[in-house]
Amino acid sequence: MSQRLAEIRALPQLLARYREADSARGAFELVITAVPFLVIWALIQNALDHGYWLGLLLEVPAAGLLVRLFMIQHDCGHGSFFRSRIANDWVGRAIGVVTLTPYDYWRYNHARHHANSGNLDHRGLGDIDTLTVREFLAQSRWRRILYRLYRHPMVMFGVGPTYLFVLKHRLPVGMMRDGWKPWLSTMGTNAAIAALVAAVIWLVGYRPFLLVHLPITVLAASIGVWLFYVQHQFEDTYWSHDGDWSFHEAALLGSSHYHLPVVLRWFTANIGIHHIHHLSSRIPCYRLPDVLRDHPRLAGVGRITLLRSLRSVPLVLWDEERLQLVSFADVRARSTPDLPATADFCNL
Numbered sequence: 001m002s003q004r005l006a007e008i009r010a011l012p013q014l015l016a017r018y019r020e021a022d023s024a025r026g027a028f029e030l031v032i033t034a035v036p037f038l039v040i041w042a043l044i045q046n047a048l049d050h051g052y053w054l055g056l057l058l059e060v061p062a063a064g065l066l067v068r069l070f071m072i073q074h075d076c077g078h079g080s081f082f083r084s085r086i087a088n089d090w091v092g093r094a095i096g097v098v099t100l101t102p103y104d105y106w107r108y109n110h111a112r113h114h115a116n117s118g119n120l121d122h123r124g125l126g127d128i129d130t131l132t133v134r135e136f137l138a139q140s141r142w143r144r145i146l147y148r149l150y151r152h153p154m155v156m157f158g159v160g161p162t163y164l165f166v167l168k169h170r171l172p173v174g175m176m177r178d179g180w181k182p183w184l185s186t187m188g189t190n191a192a193i194a195a196l197v198a199a200v201i202w203l204v205g206y207r208p209f210l211l212v213h214l215p216i217t218v219l220a221a222s223i224g225v226w227l228f229y230v231q232h233q234f235e236d237t238y239w240s241h242d243g244d245w246s247f248h249e250a251a252l253l254g255s256s257h258y259h260l261p262v263v264l265r266w267f268t269a270n271i272g273i274h275h276i277h278h279l280s281s282r283i284p285c286y287r288l289p290d291v292l293r294d295h296p297r298l299a300g301v302g303r304i305t306l307l308r309s310l311r312s313v314p315l316v317l318w319d320e321e322r323l324q325l326v327s328f329a330d331v332r333a334r335s336t337p338d339l340p341a342t343a344d345f346c347n348l
Helices: 003-014 023-050 052-077 085-099 103-116 133-138 141-150 153-170 181-204 206-230 247-253 262-267 274-279 285-294 296-300 306-310 328-333
Strands: 257-259 303-305 317-319 324-326
Touching: 003 247, 023 052, 023 085, 023 206, 023 285, 052 085, 052 103, 052 206, 052 262, 052 285, 085 103, 085 181, 103 181, 133 317, 133 328, 141 153, 153 181, 153 206, 181 206, 247 274, 257 274, 257 296, 274 285, 285 296, 303 306, 317 328
Parallel strands: 257 303
Antiparallel strands: 317 324
16 A cells, blocks of 8 residues: 555544534524525515516525535535434435435435545446546547537536436436335425425415526526536546545545635535545534644645636546546547547547
8 A cells, every 4th residue: 555545544533533513503504504595585585576686686695505505404414414313314304395405315326426436437426427538439429429518518507407406306217226215205305395385485476486596596506516516527636447446535636625715615615625525524514624724734635726616617538548637629639549449539
């Protein structure tokens, strides 16, 4: 075992003291997120009588607060937000009604993501579909077109997030082999969503409900997918096959430290400290900054800024020779003899 790998594998033990949840702190974080969200929602609804554009200005912080609620649900799924498992599960399920995310179904998929992140032989488990250069070039022209469409920013951060949260989360298709729990979680959440929507429409009417909540949901979904994307899809991320794959290396080196401005760190519940989260997912979001404060050398690992994160959007293929993500343009410019004979650079 290399010295670097030994040091990385020792990190979870070093971070163990940060794993203890503070239920009072968790309750406080929940209140200062949920209450402002409800207040702003009501303000937007009241603003409709005075001009919709005024209300639209408040949609952005409301979407930010909905993202923060999702991050609290995320921590509950890891059993890290409260000390009590019961509190984590039922708060997570309740928030899932608002975030349109069935808690138990999502928790199961997300656990598989953590267990296999960065493993080329176990892709497609709660992550962004990523092909290697060779795999992409070996595809038929039609499949290459489909992959390009899937990775297009308008699909990845526009249509895709709305489809994911509004439609895909309504039916756990393909999970029958995993038993009845994903279906029970999804159908229970769907029933609760229907009851909540019906109650709100009864109170304010269907038109105000759609004008207020639809933009919040669409914007929050796009922000959430962007965060998940940039936390693993950056140039020097980590991918490896089973034989060379290491959970600890994938956690630390395959997850970014998305260094955001303070306000955005609050709205995203410190999820940008993603490399530490993957190393030790039981650390509550409100304790992640403590890790970087006490161990500043970890702050520079996988660090990307808001500006630099925008450069990750074109990076869509894993280059197994260069060990980094590359763009379609990079592949087109590097026609080499050892690439598959099926490669047609004119049709990338």
